[in-house]
Amino acid sequence: MSRTVSSTGRVTPCEHLDVAEPPPAVVVQPSADELHIPTELILRPGNTNCAGCGMSLGLQLLKQALGDETPYMSIPACCGIVTAGAFPTSAYGAPVAASTFASAAAVACGISTVLRQNGDDHPVICWAGDGGTYDIGMATISAAAERNDDIIYICYDNEIYGNTGGQRSSATPQGVATSTTPRGKPERKKDIMRIMAAHGIPYAATLSVAHRDDFLRKVRTARSLTGFRFLLLLSPCPTGWKSEPDESVELVRRAVGCGLFPLFEVFDGMRYRINVRPGGATLEQYTSCQRRYTSAAIDAATIRAGIDEQWKWLDAQCRAFPA
Amino acid sequence: MPRTLLTGNHAAGRVLALAGEANRAARGCCGGAYPITPQTEIIEYLRGVNFTRGRIVPVESEHSAMAVCIGAALAGARAFTASSANGLSYMTENVFAAGYYRLPIVMIAVNRTLGPPWNIWVDQGDSLALRDAAWLQFYTEAHQDLVDTILLAFRVAEDARVLLPAMVALDGFVVSHTQMVVDLPTQEQVDAFLPPCRVPHALRADHPATVGGLTWPAETAHHRREIQEAMERVPAVLEEALDAFERCFGRRPSGALAETQTEDAETVLISCNTMSRTLRDVIRARREAGEKVGMINCKLFRPFPRQALLDSIGQATRVGVLDRNHSPGSGGVFWQEVAATFGGTAQRDGRVIQDYIVGLGGGDVTPAVLNEVVDDLRRRNHAAAPVWREVAL
Numbered sequence A: 001m002s003r004t005v006s007s008t009g010r011v012t013p014c015e016h017l018d019v020a021e022p023p024p025a026v027v028v029q030p031s032a033d034e035l036h037i038p039t040e041l042i043l044r045p046g047n048t049n050c051a052g053c054g055m056s057l058g059l060q061l062l063k064q065a066l067g068d069e070t071p072y073m074s075i076p077a078c079c080g081i082v083t084a085g086a087f088p089t090s091a092y093g094a095p096v097a098a099s100t101f102a103s104a105a106a107v108a109c110g111i112s113t114v115l116r117q118n119g120d121d122h123p124v125i126c127w128a129g130d131g132g133t134y135d136i137g138m139a140t141i142s143a144a145a146e147r148n149d150d151i152i153y154i155c156y157d158n159e160i161y162g163n164t165g166g167q168r169s170s171a172t173p174q175g176v177a178t179s180t181t182p183r184g185k186p187e188r189k190k191d192i193m194r195i196m197a198a199h200g201i202p203y204a205a206t207l208s209v210a211h212r213d214d215f216l217r218k219v220r221t222a223r224s225l226t227g228f229r230f231l232l233l234l235s236p237c238p239t240g241w242k243s244e245p246d247e248s249v250e251l252v253r254r255a256v257g258c259g260l261f262p263l264f265e266v267f268d269g270m271r272y273r274i275n276v277r278p279g280g281a282t283l284e285q286y287t288s289c290q291r292r293y294t295s296a297a298i299d300a301a302t303i304r305a306g307i308d309e310q311w312k313w314l315d316a317q318c319r320a321f322p323a
Numbered sequence B: 001m002p003r004t005l006l007t008g009n010h011a012a013g014r015v016l017a018l019a020g021e022a023n024r025a026a027r028g029c030c031g032g033a034y035p036i037t038p039q040t041e042i043i044e045y046l047r048g049v050n051f052t053r054g055r056i057v058p059v060e061s062e063h064s065a066m067a068v069c070i071g072a073a074l075a076g077a078r079a080f081t082a083s084s085a086n087g088l089s090y091m092t093e094n095v096f097a098a099g100y101y102r103l104p105i106v107m108i109a110v111n112r113t114l115g116p117p118w119n120i121w122v123d124q125g126d127s128l129a130l131r132d133a134a135w136l137q138f139y140t141e142a143h144q145d146l147v148d149t150i151l152l153a154f155r156v157a158e159d160a161r162v163l164l165p166a167m168v169a170l171d172g173f174v175v176s177h178t179q180m181v182v183d184l185p186t187q188e189q190v191d192a193f194l195p196p197c198r199v200p201h202a203l204r205a206d207h208p209a210t211v212g213g214l215t216w217p218a219e220t221a222h223h224r225r226e227i228q229e230a231m232e233r234v235p236a237v238l239e240e241a242l243d244a245f246e247r248c249f250g251r252r253p254s255g256a257l258a259e260t261q262t263e264d265a266e267t268v269l270i271s272c273n274t275m276s277r278t279l280r281d282v283i284r285a286r287r288e289a290g291e292k293v294g295m296i297n298c299k300l301f302r303p304f305p306r307q308a309l310l311d312s313i314g315q316a317t318r319v320g321v322l323d324r325n326h327s328p329g330s331g332g333v334f335w336q337e338v339a340a341t342f343g344g345t346a347q348r349d350g351r352v353i354q355d356y357i358v359g360l361g362g363g364d365v366t367p368a369v370l371n372e373v374v375d376d377l378r379r380r381n382h383a384a385a386p387v388w389r390e391v392a393l
Ligand SMILES: Cc1ncc(C[n+]2csc(CCOP(=O)(O)OP(=O)(O)O)c2C)c(N)n1
Pocket: A077, A078, A079, A080, A101, A102, A128, A129, A130, A131, A132, A133, A158, A160, A161, A162, A163, A164, A169
């Protein structure tokens, strides 16, 4: 049994949750053909990811969704590029431009522009962390979204700068301890989905590695559209979250279950659809398995109020502008 | 070549467009556009061009302008952009990236003073600050030189023996915003002069590889060494490009260096860009008056043409370097290169290598200023600290 520190600081076993995945609001059964799992992986053996990294799960699901199609990838300086391992080998089963930290979306724009003007329809995918998305890459992404560049931008959000050893980002939740917020982060997490939706892009959606069908469907929906598509993946980082590697999927299930990480999609920046409603897990069950949530700055009541507000807002959007 | 009256900026824009269009039968062209005085008209012009296979992307910053070029070149296209001053310094991270990726991107650098304090006039400090970025650097004298050099830059940068990006600098306002008659090539001529752009390490769906990933010290040192070796091949490749230019256009532009009356000269001045044009008049006049003076216009700065410079300087005992730039704590950047070229032997040889900091922030470098510099140099028996020749307040 794995051991973690609870919010009270005591070491307790992370109790097992026997929750069935709540039925998604929109169920689209993938056909047998769509379930075909490709032999050439996007993330190949030899990659350097830590055990239980959300990226590893996300990249495998991404490939399942794309099938035999090989994407061109633009990955900035972050854990996502360390993943590849050292020259001359590459753990990516796809061509990858390792961009500078802030430039993934602009490099992808150049790639996509040239592919399209040569009649090449391969998907161009940015795979970037929250640092490269919410922080240093914000202007670049905003510009690519405003131009509606033909890119699928996937942010694997581990809510931390993983590669540099676990510093805060503007995606780090309030109260969470990182190496640069040792007493807990005072500021709230930036709402990137609202920011991206505000660009009026064709498609934005959140992804959970604990909800495979929903994940595959959304990547395929994104693939079926053109223009700038934004996907936000909650990506557990056992190293930074101080969680157990074998609990990553369970943690994401709890984040969705307690309402902290809503699964929804936004069309044209306007029409909202909720895919999974909260249920089956509590906030405490999510936070108690991660030692990053142990600072005195954690205030469960404030987090719960934030969750309630977020859901009120989402429900209001869905009522006013249903997809 | 049709003769056309053009500003420096429009000449640069027209040639970039011709070069981009010339790649239409291959992967086409692409670049990023972001304005900054005094280069803005170049990107404005490019945004108005209808390429058969190409697009200039309006980006939110110079950092992204270069990133778009990088992505485009990694997808096999001919890529180019233009910038100045703070735009170049904002772009810096990706300027280095382009060099290290070995992508033959061409960038026009319209030289302007770095700020703050803000000053839009000419000063070569902006592009010289990027001298270590693994780019070729050309400094052009005026409109025709600019047109010819941009064409040469594409050809040399894209040569399989080089595969490095190239920067072509010109003086802000003095060239960018003045008009001169130039021989502007036709599309057919540029099509004939520029072979299709080939990026051998471009991304390919059927060949998964990570370009720009992690390297260990040994591979990193090897990579830098290969860049140095590619740089060392540039002078010969440039000569070949000049031969091809002559075959195509019926005339031969100057190469790495252009000497004026250096044979038997005792005093030689080294300069670049429009200063060289003024200096040439001063040198000719003084020659006519019987003084053994000469000059070298240094067009190629990276790689620095050391051997050619040593050959051109010959037995001259006094070498003056004009620097419209300043590296605080050292001196002029051209002077540093010239001094390094002599490798410390100048002192032993009794040769004077003197730096003159002139025209900073766009101050006019007039014949009077240059005559003072020549007078000063001819009086010197020992080199001293860089001499500052400031414009009177
Ligand atoms: C311009 C620049 N500044 C800083 C860095 C150092 N750096 C590398 S990765 C990184 C953090 C990455 O965080 P994130 O984007 O969240 O991805 P993760 O490492 O968590 O996967 C930083 C700050 C850099 N590579 N480039």
